[in-house]
Amino acid sequence: MSKRVNRRIVLAARPQGDPRPGDFEVVERPVPVPARGQVLLRNVLVSLDPYNRIIMGNANSDQPALDIGDLVFGFTIAVVEASEHPAFAVGDHVASTSGWQEYAVSDGSDLRPVDPRSAPLTANLGILGMTGLTAWVGLTRIVTPKPGGTLVVTAAAGAVGSAATQIGKLRGLRVVGVAGGPEKSRHLLEDLGVDAAVDHRAPDFPEQLARAVPDGIDTVYENVGAPMVAALLPHLNPGARLAVGGVMAQITRTGGFEGPDRLPDLMRAVLYKDLTVRGFSVPDHVDAYPEFLAEVAPAVASGEARYAEHVVEGLETIPFAFQDMFHGRVTGKMIARIG
Structure with a gap:
């Protein structure tokens, strides 16, 4: 087992602005062997998130940065290949934090069982994963919108944004999505079922926004940062609440x-x-996972909650595909299928 090769993506250089393929290196190591109390995981899906860029350094963030040569952190869906742990059997599917690599060992503390029969495996990295939890926490624990009010979601065609639109709909809100470009506006209306969509790149963006929120804005799920908040300010109703989930x-x-x-x-x-x-950090709210899944998983299974995915193939494509996230070329949750 130890003679097999484990390909890993490590940080080769700190990005200067947007990430580039040269900031990463694919290295090969032996496949690790699980000790007593551990399992060997074979990753099949890897999550690509803005957070990955944040911890690479040279970012507008206070988060500790990876060291050069470190494995890039990431959420994954994996299959248990070998087990020395009583709670996990060979063939089990699990969600893990094993990073951008093909194989990993775990003591089980970071693993969450997933059922491939209840939803597509990819959904467990998106709307049913940390992405969906981030949106849910923002709209339940950070702010508590009243049913019937108007919710505006910025970067609404992105991973967290699209999940927030669906949670807003599930909770009886009038949902307005803001995204960049006519194709993303169409996606919001036709695929995600928002009540109104606004293209922030359009010359008549201020007029579009005003038409979309005739009764003002009661709640904002903010994913973009200062430029978007400035545009929304004139339309905020007294007592409006803003959950800042990203910048x-x-x-x-x-x-x-x-x-x-x-x-x-x-x-x-x-x-x-x-x-x-209010801003928040979703790792402070992982205790909410069961409550979150109890509400959202049935809606995903029934089709009431919709979602989009942007899937790329192969571990080696990640350094090239990851940069697309920062150029507006990704709709929905970005995932690499590596197994």
Whole structure:
């Protein structure tokens, strides 16, 4: 077993802005052997997330960075190939945090069993995985929208954004999705079933937004950052609540920000409109997984909750495909099928 090869993607250089293929290296190591109390995993699906870029360093984040040469962290779906652990049998499917590699060993503490018969395996990295949990936590624990109100989701065609649109619909909200380009707007309306879609790249974006929220905005699930919040400010109703789940537009910036300083406008609105603005880190809420799955999994199984995926093939394609996430070329959850 130890003579087999395990291909791993490691950080070769700190990205300067957006990630590039040269920032990664595919290295080969022997397949590890599980000790007592461990299992050997063969990864079949790997999640590609903005968080991966955040921990590569040179990002607009306070998160600790990987060292050069470190395996890139990532969520995976794996099959148990060998087991020395009483809770896992050969052939079991599990969700893990084993990173961008083909094989890994685990003591079971990071594993969550998944049932390939209840939903496609890919869904367990997307709407039923940490992606969906992030959206659910934002709309249940961070802010609590009232049914019937208007929810605006930014980057709504992305992985977390699209999950947030579905959770909003499940909870009886009028959902407005903001995304870039007419094709993504079409996707939001026809595939995800939002009530209105707004193209932030269109010349008439302000007019589109105004038409989409005639009664103002009660809740925002924010994934983009300062530029989008500035556009939404005039439409926020008194008492509006903003869950900040991401700042996609700012992740790869290492210097200052161009354009006018809108912080005074934000602070004025926070005061006079009695706004609530809260950020959060989803690892602080992993205890919510059972409650989250109890609500969302049946909706996925029935087709009531919809989702989109962007799947690439092969471990070796990850360094090339990952950069697409930062250029608006990905709709839905980005996943690499490696087995």
